[in-house]
Amino acid sequence: MTTEIAQIRTPAEKALISLYESEKDRLPGNEPVKALRSANFAEFERAGLPHRRIESWHYTDLRSQLREAAPLFAEGSSEFEDSLRHAQPSVPDGYALVLLDGIFVPELSDLDELPGSVSVRSLADVLASGDANLVERLAPKGLGAGDPALSLNAALMQGGVVVDVAAGAEVAKPLIILSVMSAGAVHAAYHRSLVRVGAGAKLTLFEIVDAVEIGSNQQNGALVLDMSDGAKVEHLTRISRQGADAIIINSVLATLGAKCHYDGFALIADGGLVRRQIFLRFDGEHSNAGIRGLSLLSGKRHADTTLVVDHAVPHCTSREYFKHIISDEATGVYQGKVIVRPHAQKTDGAMKSRALLLSDSASMFNKPELEIFADDVVCGHGATVAQLDEDQLFYLRSRGLPRAEAEQLLLEAFAKEAVDNVRNDGARERLMTYVSDWLAARK
Amino acid sequence: MLLEIKNLHVEVEGKKILDGLSLTVNAGEVAAIMGPNGSGKSTLSYVVAGREDYDVTEGEILLDGANILDMDASERAAKGLFLAFQYPVEIPGVGTMTFLKSALNAQRKSRGEDELQTPELMKRVREAAKKLEINQDMLKRALNVGFSGGEKKRMEILQMALLQPKLAIMDETDSGLDIDALRIVAQGVNALRAKERAFLVITHYQRLLNYIKPDAVHVMASGRIVKTGGSELALELEKNGYRDYVSEAA
Numbered sequence: 001m002t003t004e005i006a007q008i009r010t011p012a013e014k015a016l017i018s019l020y021e022s023e024k025d026r027l028p029g030n031e032p033v034k035a036l037r038s039a040n041f042a043e044f045e046r047a048g049l050p051h052r053r054i055e056s057w058h059y060t061d062l063r064s065q066l067r068e069a070a071p072l073f074a075e076g077s078s079e080f081e082d083s084l085r086h087a088q089p090s091v092p093d094g095y096a097l098v099l100l101d102g103i104f105v106p107e108l109s110d111l112d113e114l115p116g117s118v119s120v121r122s123l124a125d126v127l128a129s130g131d132a133n134l135v136e137r138l139a140p141k142g143l144g145a146g147d148p149a150l151s152l153n154a155a156l157m158q159g160g161v162v163v164d165v166a167a168g169a170e171v172a173k174p175l176i177i178l179s180v181m182s183a184g185a186v187h188a189a190y191h192r193s194l195v196r197v198g199a200g201a202k203l204t205l206f207e208i209v210d211a212v213e214i215g216s217n218q219q220n221g222a223l224v225l226d227m228s229d230g231a232k233v234e235h236l237t238r239i240s241r242q243g244a245d246a247i248i249i250n251s252v253l254a255t256l257g258a259k260c261h262y263d264g265f266a267l268i269a270d271g272g273l274v275r276r277q278i279f280l281r282f283d284g285e286h287s288n289a290g291i292r293g294l295s296l297l298s299g300k301r302h303a304d305t306t307l308v309v310d311h312a313v314p315h316c317t318s319r320e321y322f323k324h325i326i327s328d329e330a331t332g333v334y335q336g337k338v339i340v341r342p343h344a345q346k347t348d349g350a351m352k353s354r355a356l357l358l359s360d361s362a363s364m365f366n367k368p369e370l371e372i373f374a375d376d377v378v379c380g381h382g383a384t385v386a387q388l389d390e391d392q393l394f395y396l397r398s399r400g401l402p403r404a405e406a407e408q409l410l411l412e413a414f415a416k417e418a419v420d421n422v423r424n425d426g427a428r429e430r431l432m433t434y435v436s437d438w439l440a441a442r443k
Numbered sequence: 444m445l446l447e448i449k450n451l452h453v454e455v456e457g458k459k460i461l462d463g464l465s466l467t468v469n470a471g472e473v474a475a476i477m478g479p480n481g482s483g484k485s486t487l488s489y490v491v492a493g494r495e496d497y498d499v500t501e502g503e504i505l506l507d508g509a510n511i512l513d514m515d516a517s518e519r520a521a522k523g524l525f526l527a528f529q530y531p532v533e534i535p536g537v538g539t540m541t542f543l544k545s546a547l548n549a550q551r552k553s554r555g556e557d558e559l560q561t562p563e564l565m566k567r568v569r570e571a572a573k574k575l576e577i578n579q580d581m582l583k584r585a586l587n588v589g590f591s592g593g594e595k596k597r598m599e600i601l602q603m604a605l606l607q608p609k610l611a612i613m614d615e616t617d618s619g620l621d622i623d624a625l626r627i628v629a630q631g632v633n634a635l636r637a638k639e640r641a642f643l644v645i646t647h648y649q650r651l652l653n654y655i656k657p658d659a660v661h662v663m664a665s666g667r668i669v670k671t672g673g674s675e676l677a678l679e680l681e682k683n684g685y686r687d688y689v690s691e692a693a
Contacts (some may be wrong), residue, residue, distance in 0.1 A: 394516060
């Protein structure tokens with residue numbers, strides 16, 4: 001006999017339940033979509049907000065951190081032109097698709113410039129038509145299953161984009177999904193986008209979550225990336241300029257066919273509380289994935305990067321490399337799980353995490369996990385947490401660099417090694433400028 | 444007097460390393476400090492350069508008449524002090540040219556001078572590199588990363604040539620050098636000898652002093668200078684060793 005212990009609901013959980021009740025009929029979607037929402041919400045209700053006793057959320061206790069669940073955007077408070085204008089200069093040249101408060105706004109996006117090989121639709125429209133095949137694609141089976149933040153996202157998704165890149169296409173400029181929030185009272189956005197990259201197609205995809213310092217909002221965004229055989233994607237992410245109390249959840253659900261190349265890089269800087277989670281699965285052989293990132297943390301900010309890389313088939317390679325620079329009382333988290341299924345022979349996996357702590361109160365938690373069920377594999381991991389090297393600092397100072405400048409030089413070198421993984425020139429330069437400015441402002 | 448050290452007492456974690464050391468070096472002079480292992484030679488160079496891990500319990504260090512003990516290492520550098528490290532530090536990710544430019548301009552800024560523009564800097568670096576047989580490829584790499592021992596020492600001399608210090612302390616620059624590298628390094632130092640500049644050459648062996656002829660030789664033992672003489676003193680030490688001085692100081 002099992003006894004259900006009734007969980008005590010936090011005020012935020014209660015608010016989310018009533019939010020769902022009041023919004024569910026207004027959220028886009030036909031009957032199959034409604035069914036998807038309600039199944040996911042039921043799952044969320046059962047689990048509640050993730051907390052420290054859920055292993056994958058151990059270091060990011062959302063249940064205690066999310067004190068108030070903000071309502072969805074209230075009509076009439078929009079001052080988005082400002083947010084957008086401020087966000088633009090840091091956005092590299094490309095095709096921008098703008099999500100405002102989680103909802104795709106075609107008139108602010110560069111749809112006219114899109115090449116014929118790329119089609120973009122609004123998620124809300126797609127949900128309304130409710131093509132069963134597409135609905136299934138929006139929530140790929142077995143990826144991130146049971147994650148409460150993802151369940152909540154699926155239940156409440158308001159908007160997003162559905163992008164299809166034709167087979168064999170080489171998209172010249174980056175496709176940029178720019179997510180901004182309007183000014184006004186604290187509000188929340190739930191968005192989900194689906195990007196399908198056809199066989200052999202090449203794409204640079206850049207997700208930018210930028211609040212332009214307008215406030216502390218709550219965002220739960222998910223990106224579903226579906227790569228057909230031979231597709232090549234550089235997936236960049238920047239989560240930046242959020243208020244200190246902002247709560248940002250950014251999930252990636254990626255599936256790779258055979259002979260694919262996935263290169264991910266994420267910069268998290270000034271994010272409030274950030275949880276970035278990547279669920280990536282190899283569905284075809286001879287593919288490789290590089291998942292990398294840099295988080296810059298100050299104040300009491302928190303950034304959690306959690307990966308689950310599933311080698312479901314043989315002959316695939318994965319590389320994970322994350323760096324953190326953490327000052328003040330900030331906290332960095334890196335959890336990387338690599339699963340090698342029993343028949344996934346010849347898997348090659350290597351995971352690395354390096355953190356620099358700039359103060360005694362800064363914290364870094366590393367949790368690499370290897371679940372290997374095959375015998376002919378090469379997998380390894382390593383994590384270091386250190387302070388700036390005093391010998392290096394003294395050497396630089398003895399040549400005339402004041403301490404602050406010497407620190408800046410070393411930190412830039414540490415960060416640059418990570419950012420240099422970005423292949424797209426324009427994006428790399430802008431990301432590095434952002435990093436340099438952040439480091440210079442730290443003093 | 445360019446450098447004047449008066450009654451310097453230095454401890455590390457309560458252990459006395461320098462015990463009332465006094466030393467003067469005049470402008471235009473090459474002074475050598477010789478002494479056995481553990482006599483405090485490297486401590487002396489670090490303390491003068493401004494490393495914080497040492498407790499100066501007594502004494503003064505005057506550079507050009509100003510007490511530098513309260514100055515940060517970077518201020519001392521801007522005032523004209525240079526330490527050629529025994530073990531130059533590798534700094535991954537920091538390009539050699541970026542570093543040279545940052546160092547030179549930080550010193551110029553501190554002295555109220557204009558920044559040196561990149562083309563002029565490149566020109567100066569190339570000239571200095573050529574004399575020291577440093578190839579262009581080394582300048583493109585991260586500072587000291589993957590350099591051999593000899594390359595690192597030559598890079599120290601290159602920095603010295605660019606920064607044009609008033610006082611250069613060479614901390615066992617000869618260690619780990621083969622005879623060709625030693626000759627190149629010594630030529631680099633000799634080329635910088637000038638009436639307004641002084642060198643303090645710290646070494647175990649007389650060998651280096653065959654190439655860099657000192658004006659004065661100081662013998663250091665147990666944390667202080669126990670004998671001062673001319674260049675002939677180095678030859679005497681090479682012949683008889685440090686034994687007499689070690690027992691004398693103890």
